[in-house]
Amino acid sequence: MKKFLQITGIFVLMILMSFSFADFYSSMTKVDYVEGSKTLKFKTKMNTQHISDAIKINPNTAGFEAEVKKYVNNNFDLYINGSPKTLTFTGSQVNGESVWVYFETGGVTEIGSIKIKNTILLSTFPKQFNIVNIAYKGNQKTMNFQRGKEVNEVSF
Template identity: 60%
Template sequence: MKKSILILSLGLLLLSIFSFRDIDFFSSMTKVDYIDGSKTLKFTTKLNTTHISQAVKIDPNTAAFDAEVKKYINNNVDVSVNGTARTLTFTGSQVNGESVWVYYEVSNVSEISSLKVRNSILIGQFPKQVNIMNVTYKGTLKTVNFQKGKETSEITF
């Protein structure tokens, strides 16, 4: 009896260990800060290096990686301020081990009553991708999530 319980317990333990081995977590984090002095919305996005390099189909250690990330961001992020579509200016990217930091901004933003963002970063490549965005505007922090089927969100201040 004790031997049967031991074998059953060991089997359940092995089953639970192996059931989690193929789980991969797909997410990005974006911080958006309004800089009052320059009237600029500054975006900083942290991505998984392997995931973004798969999406842009280029090695992150090559010189062309930055240009491909710029194209990718321009195709997957749209911003409207107070109902008016705004142009993103890509300011660079930085590979840091398992993370890629991407920097872009929207300039000439005097006041924000609403901010509408489409963020489909990596959602086409990884259907379980979740993109989290924290927006700080004049001391107020708001958080929105983007995922498959909900790639656009609007924040009001």
């Protein structure tokens, strides 16, 4: 029994150590529909070091926000009811290990379907996993993106 506990303990320790060395690459986007202004508002959270590596600029420099804006515009496409929508960057905020990016699109009267192409950090990190949660008129939908599955669509 003692030998079994030792082997089990070593096995559990090895598993825990393997998790501590594995990097986890993800972004999370929350999309909220604001009915009064007919606007979809996006909030994306990314790891500060990961986005810094992707755009090759220090997050503490003055040009960081402009590069993040350009990066998001080049790596996030939105289609409402089959029509492409323009995203307007409204700001970003570095908060320690996280960067929050804010953008929106207006003139959204009714949503039958939302199609998104999300390639944020996918070219820099092969194991990157992006999640988009959409709240629209009491309905909640979730999309997942990774290499090989950069485009997703949901219907309301």
